[in-house]
Amino acid sequence: MAISCSTTLSARFSYVPMILTFVFCLFGSLSAAEPPRLNQIETAHTAQQMYRSALIKERALRTPGPLTTTQNDYIDTVSTFARVSLEYPDGPYAAQALWQAAGLCLAAFERWHNNSFLDQGTILLTKLQSEYSHNPISHRAPDRLTLFKTVHSYRRLTALSKTLIGETIRYTLELNDETTFMSEHLTEPTRLFFDLADTAIANNLSMTSFSSDEKDDSMRVGRRSNNTARVALDLPDRTSCTVFNLYEPFRIVADCHQPPPDVSTTSLPPSTESDSLQSYERSDLPLTLPRQLGLGISRIVIDPGHGGRDPGASGNALNEATLTMDLAERVTTQLHDYGIEVVLTRQSDHFVPLEKRASLATQSNADLFLSLHVNASQSKNTRGIETYVLDFADNNEAQLVAARENQRAAKTLSELDSYVRAITNSAKSSESDRLANYIQQHLVRSLRTVDHEIPDLGVKQAPFVVLVGTQVPSVLAEIGFLSNEKDAALLKTENFRNLIASAIVAGILQYRTELQTAPQQFASHAQKN
The missing domain is CATH 2.60.40.3500 (Immunoglobulin-like)
Known part of the structure; x- marks a missing residue:
């Protein structure tokens, strides 16, 4: 029913110019056929009655009252004014009627924003200028035409x-x-x-x-x-x-x-308090600029790795591109519950270049960038969770992972220097490290409730193309190995996937809480010492 009503209303709006044009044509033809021997007094009297009738209708439209006016009410009143000029073009009210009708068209547009009213108002004012240039009111038409153009652009x-x-x-x-x-x-x-x-x-x-x-x-x-x-x-x-x-x-x-609660009187949940406070007890860990400013997190780019012609890793009847898309959707749903907006680099199984994924963080003014992947290895016994930040690879395994994930990069060897500069000058590295540590800790802690033997492979560094160029804390998570039967079996279950999403969200929330409460925690710690 709602669709039917909407369609009917839209159709009625489309008839606005048709109705007005019909009125002009109808009364234009009547005027042309009118015998030129009308009694002048009778003509003036009839035109005056018609004009006054239109004024009464206009006053009713412009006076607030209990009744709701419609577009058809405005069309009817504009038509009444139009009849005055069309039926009695040489009468004393013709020019004024055109002016009043154009004013009503402007009022109707401001109320319903239907461009047809502006079109008809323009026609009326143009007629006023061309056919009644001797009338003083026509001299005001250019200003009103300018106003018509101005409100149209608003x-x-x-x-x-x-x-x-x-x-x-x-x-x-x-x-x-x-x-x-x-x-x-x-x-x-x-x-x-x-x-x-x-x-x-x-x-x-x-x-x-x-x-x-x-x-x-x-x-x-x-x-x-x-x-x-x-x-x-x-x-x-x-x-x-x-x-x-x-x-x-x-x-x-x-x-x-609202500002976070006073950390000196309110304790954080056990899972985050010790980790968060421990970082501030280290004298060698300075307050970074984002922490000094107490910045928050409101928007995150989530990158479901691979997609389209780049399916990523596969093994044990699982596909990396499909799995990362599923995990990204679960993470997105949970982040929305905490008031955090999510921008996905892809929303279906299609290919997106690595460089475009990274640039999306800047284009969308995101606060964090997280790329989701699932690992694979030539050794079927290799399993576990690892999280990466952008830097030069610090071991052979990290080099292999980076090489596999960067296969679809479109850059050439001539751009090697730009990569090196981007990695070396990464001012976001300290914050990326912290975010990566929180996500890694929560993933391992949560997933070990299902399988306590899941290896913690730690936070590592590698030159991932998808992380190059982002100007915000950026992390790449490799969640399990598709090549390992145990990991693959777990990744096939709804419960395990939900645990992964919840752990990632918990890591992000802990990072957000630490950012916002850093100045108070640091000040509190300084006072105690």
Whole structure:
């Protein structure tokens, strides 16, 4: 039923120009056939009645009331004005009627954003200019035509929503097209606002909030000078927000988080507290810039390794490309529960070049990059979990893994120097190491609940092409060996795959918590000493 109604409404909208054109043609023909011997007084009286009737209809449309007006109501009133000029083109109300009809077309467009109203309004103003140039009101037509062109180019804010994703409050501003904007985070009181350039506010703007079925007073919209729309969001004290864009349709998103609890009075879960605090007790481990700034994690690129014409490793009736896609989807679902957005480098079994996967992290303004793989070895006895960061390989096994995963790289030998520079100058290496350690620890700890003999192969380094060029902490995880029967048997089970996804998410969450609480933990530790 909903589909039927939508289709019917769309079809009705498409008839707008047809109806108006029919009105013009119909009364144009009537006017042409009218005998030129009408009594002048009777003509003026009839035109006056028709014009006044149209004015009454217009006043009803523009006056707020209990009844909802429709596009057809506007079409009917525009048609009534059009009859005045078409039926009595030489009468005293013809030019004014065209002007009023064009004004109604503009009002209808601002309400429903149906371009047909702008088209018809342009026709009416053009007629006013060409046929009634002697009338003073025609001199105002150029300004209104310019306004028609201006509003046609405006973007429109069509929806504003407030949703809860895990512990994150997400505000989403949806527009009909991409626009430039400026945002600012204020304190005292805590507030986030957006100024949207050349943007109109839709009359039927949708505003929804998870916290209330009624109007949420913490979200406000208004018009400013210079054709700017402003959105103001009232936030709890000390709330921090991450602002980013999404596309198709264009949206401006703000993910807002309450500050983490005071670590001096609230202990972390046992699985993360000892590992996290232990790192700060080491005097040789400095606070990196991301930790000094207390940066958060709101978006992650997950890279399901291989795909398409590059199936990756295979063995024991398993395919690496299919398996990594499955794991990526499970990780994505769980990360969404914690308010973290995920961008996948591929969403089906198709080939994506390694270099394009890495560049996606930059293009999407991601905070982390994680590439998922499953290993293979010539030795069927080799099994276990290992995690990699970008660097020069430190042993033969790492060299072999890198060589296998880099087979589809499109680079040539002439670009060797650029690779070396990228690896050597990797400023993200320290944070990548920490993220890799957390993911490795959680994977081993979790998967050993199923098979306590799973080897911990540790965190290693190797020159993976998929990690070169990313500007954020980047990790490649090799989860088991398809060439090993025990690993393969486990990887075929739903429970084991869910454990893998949960362990990866736990590692990411521990890393995120450590980033946000690092300044407080460091200060607390300094005070104790």
